[in-house]
Amino acid sequence: MTRLFRYCAALLLLGALSACGSSSSSTPADRAVTLSWSQNRESGVNSAGGGYRIDIAGRDPVDVPWVPGVGTPTSTTIRLPSGRYTVVVFAYAALDAQGGRTGNESAPSQSIQVTVP
Amino acid sequence: MKPFSAALAALLLSMVLPSGPANAAGNGPLPFDDPPGTYVPGEVIVKFKASATPQVRRAAFARQGHAILAELRVPGMARVRVDGGQTVEQAIAAYQSDPDVAYAQPNYIYQGARAPLDPLFGQVWGLKNTGQTITSQPPGSPLRYDVNYAGSNPGTPGMDIDVEAAWNTITDCSKVVVAVIDSGINYTHEDLAANMWDGREWGLPHHGWDFVDANDNPMDQHGHGTHVAGTIGAVGDNGKGVAGVCWKASLMAVRVLDKYNYGKTSNFVDGIGFAIDHDASVINMSIQGYNRRDQAYADVIEEARQNDIVVVVCSGNFALDADQQNVWPCNFSLDHGNVVCVAAIDQKDRFAYFSNYGARTVTIGAPGTNILSAGIGGDDVYYVNNGTSMATPAVAGVAALLRAHNPLFGYPDVVNAITESGRWIPTLAGITRTGKVVDAARALAFIEAPTGLTARVE
Numbered sequence: 001m002t003r004l005f006r007y008c009a010a011l012l013l014l015g016a017l018s019a020c021g022s023s024s025s026s027t028p029a030d031r032a033v034t035l036s037w038s039q040n041r042e043s044g045v046n047s048a049g050g051g052y053r054i055d056i057a058g059r060d061p062v063d064v065p066w067v068p069g070v071g072t073p074t075s076t077t078i079r080l081p082s083g084r085y086t087v088v089v090f091a092y093a094a095l096d097a098q099g100g101r102t103g104n105e106s107a108p109s110q111s112i113q114v115t116v117p
Numbered sequence: 118m119k120p121f122s123a124a125l126a127a128l129l130l131s132m133v134l135p136s137g138p139a140n141a142a143g144n145g146p147l148p149f150d151d152p153p154g155t156y157v158p159g160e161v162i163v164k165f166k167a168s169a170t171p172q173v174r175r176a177a178f179a180r181q182g183h184a185i186l187a188e189l190r191v192p193g194m195a196r197v198r199v200d201g202g203q204t205v206e207q208a209i210a211a212y213q214s215d216p217d218v219a220y221a222q223p224n225y226i227y228q229g230a231r232a233p234l235d236p237l238f239g240q241v242w243g244l245k246n247t248g249q250t251i252t253s254q255p256p257g258s259p260l261r262y263d264v265n266y267a268g269s270n271p272g273t274p275g276m277d278i279d280v281e282a283a284w285n286t287i288t289d290c291s292k293v294v295v296a297v298i299d300s301g302i303n304y305t306h307e308d309l310a311a312n313m314w315d316g317r318e319w320g321l322p323h324h325g326w327d328f329v330d331a332n333d334n335p336m337d338q339h340g341h342g343t344h345v346a347g348t349i350g351a352v353g354d355n356g357k358g359v360a361g362v363c364w365k366a367s368l369m370a371v372r373v374l375d376k377y378n379y380g381k382t383s384n385f386v387d388g389i390g391f392a393i394d395h396d397a398s399v400i401n402m403s404i405q406g407y408n409r410r411d412q413a414y415a416d417v418i419e420e421a422r423q424n425d426i427v428v429v430v431c432s433g434n435f436a437l438d439a440d441q442q443n444v445w446p447c448n449f450s451l452d453h454g455n456v457v458c459v460a461a462i463d464q465k466d467r468f469a470y471f472s473n474y475g476a477r478t479v480t481i482g483a484p485g486t487n488i489l490s491a492g493i494g495g496d497d498v499y500y501v502n503n504g505t506s507m508a509t510p511a512v513a514g515v516a517a518l519l520r521a522h523n524p525l526f527g528y529p530d531v532v533n534a535i536t537e538s539g540r541w542i543p544t545l546a547g548i549t550r551t552g553k554v555v556d557a558a559r560a561l562a563f564i565e566a567p568t569g570l571t572a573r574v575e
Contacts, residue, residue: 031574031575032574032575033572033573033574034572034575035570035571035572036569036570036571036572036573037567037568037569037570037571038567038568038569040564040565040567041523041526041527041530041565042523042525042563042564042565043522043523043524043525044562044564045564046525052567077575087570087572088570089567089570090566090567091564091565091566091567092564093562093564095286095561095562096562097282097538097558097559097562098282098558099281099282099283099284099285099286099558099561099562100282100285104562104563104564105564106564106565106566106567108566109566109567109568109570110566110568110570111570112570112571114574115574117574
C-alpha cells in the first residue's frame with residue numbers, strides 16, 4: 001500500500017495523476033479493437049446526459065455519451081497494445097433515484113475477454 | 118498519518134479545494150465537488166467583500182474575461198458568464214483567489230417537489246406518507262367516508278411508493294392505455310372523466326365495454342373498479358379530490374364484475390381480449406379466485422403476454438400462502454412473465470393481515486390499507502377501502518409511468534424495472550418473491566445492465 005501510495009505521489013508530482021493504476025497511452029503498434037453491444041431501451045440512456053461507459057481492466061474508462069442529432073452509439077473503436085483484457089460496459093443516465101439529475105448507472109454487463117495479439 | 122502521507126494528502130486537497138481567502142462565513146474556501154447537472158453550466162455567482170468598490174469589481178471580471186449577466190439583489194453579488202474556455206470549477210477557483218472576493222459558487226439548480234393541488238391528496242398515504250392519520254369524515258361532511266383499518270394509522274413518513282420524486286420526471290401516462298378489468302368505472306366522476314380512454318375511433322363513446330350486460334356502457338355499479346381506477350389515474354393537480362399515480366392517464370373501462378363484485382371466466386377471457394384488441398399495454402386485474410387451474414384464463418393471459426401487455430394482479434385477501442393454493446390470476450405469475458402479483462402493506466410497511474403471500478408467486482408489495490380513492494353514487498364521491506385490490510393499481514400506475522417514460526420498453530423491461538428497483542422491507546422478505554415494495558422513482562431511474570457485448574480486433 002505504502003509503495004503504491006508513493007508511486008502515485010511521484011506520478012502526481014509529475015502532473016500525471018490520471019496515469020496512476022492505469023494507462024491509456026497509444027502507440028503505432030497498438031491494434032484497433034471495436035467493441036459493440038445491444039442498445040439499452042431506457043429513454044435516459046438514449047438522451048442528453050445518457051450513454052455508456054466501458055471499463056477495460058488496467059486502462060482508463062472509455063465514455064460513449066449520447067450525441068445530439070445522432071443518439072447514443074452502441075459501438076466504439078479503441079486502440080490497445082498486445083495483451084489480454086477484461087471488458088465490461090455500463091449504461092448511465094442523468095436521472096437519479098431521487099427524481100433529480102445527479103445521474104445513475106446500471107450494473108455491469110457480462111464481462112468478455114479480449115486478446116490483442 | 119505518516120508525514121509523507123500527510124504531505125500528499127495536503128497536495129491532493131490543494132488540487133480539489135480552491136485556495137484563497139476564507140468565505141464570508143469564515144469557514145474557508147467553498148469546496149467544489151458538485152456533479153454536472155446540479156448547477157447551471159457556464160455560470161457562477163460571485164460575492165465581493167463590502168470593501169470592493171464597483172471599479173474593483175469590474176476590474177476583477179475583466180481580469181477573468183467574464184461578462185456580468187446580472188447584479189443580484191444582495192450588494193456586491195453578481196451572476197457571471199464564464200468564458201474563455203474556463204470550466205465553472207476553474208472560474209470559482211480563480212475568484213476564490215481574488216482578495217476582494219468573499220466567495221464564489223456555482224449557480225445551483227433546484228427542483229420544486231411536485232405535489233398536486235388536490236384537497237384530499239394529504240390523505241393518500243400510499244403515494245405520500247407523511248405519517249398522517251387517515252380520518253373518517255363524519256355524516257354531513259361534504260366528502261363523507263369511513264376509515265376501517267385500525268392498524269398502523271397513523272403511519273410512518275416515507276413508507277410509500279415514492280411517487281412524488283418520480284413526478285419530477287413524469288406525470289403524464291396518457292399515451293399508455295391502461296385497461297381496468299373490473300366492475301366498470303364511474304367514467305363521469307370529477308376526478309376520472311378527463312382521464313378516460315377515448316374510444317370514439319372504435320365507436321365506443323363510454324370508454325370501454327360491459328361484458329356483464331353485453332353493451333357499450335361499462336358504468337360501475339359496485340364501486341370497486343372506480344376505486345382502482347382512481348389510484349392509477351385520478352386527475353392530478355385539478356383541485357379536486359385525490360391524485361393518481363398518473364396525473365394524466367388513458368383509463369379503459371372493461372366491466373367483467375357485476376354489481377355484487379362477482380365475475381366468471383368467460384367474461385375475463387372476453388375482457389382481456391378486448392384490452393388486447395384495443396391497444397392496451399397495461400392491464401389491472403384486482404380480482405381473486407380459488408378454483409382449479411383455469412386453462413381458458415391462462416390462455417388469454419398468455420395472449421396478452423404475446424401482445425406485450427403487462428398484467429398486474431392482486432394476491433388476494435384470505436391470508437393464504439398462494440404458493441400452496443390455487444390463487445388466480447396471481448399464480449399465473451409462475452408461468453407468464455408479464456404477470457406481476459401484488460400483496461398489500463399498511464401505513465408502517467407492515468404486511469396487511471388479510472393479504473395472501475407467496476415466496477414464489479407473489480411478486481411485490483404496495484400500499485393496500487386505508488386507501489382513499491374515487492367512488493360511485495355521485496361524481497364527487499370518495500371512499501376508503503382496504504385490500505390487495507387497492508395495492509394492485511399502485512403497481513399498475515408505476516407500470517404506466519414506466520411505459521410512458523420509456524416508449525421502447527417491452528413487458529420484460531417494465532417487470533424487471535419494477536422488481537429490481539423496489540424498496541426491500543423485512544416484512545415482505547421470504548413471503549414474496551422480491552421482498553420489496555414498489556418504488557416509482559427508483560423504477561424510473563433503474564437502468565438494465567447492457568447485453569450483447571462483443572469485441573473485434575482489427
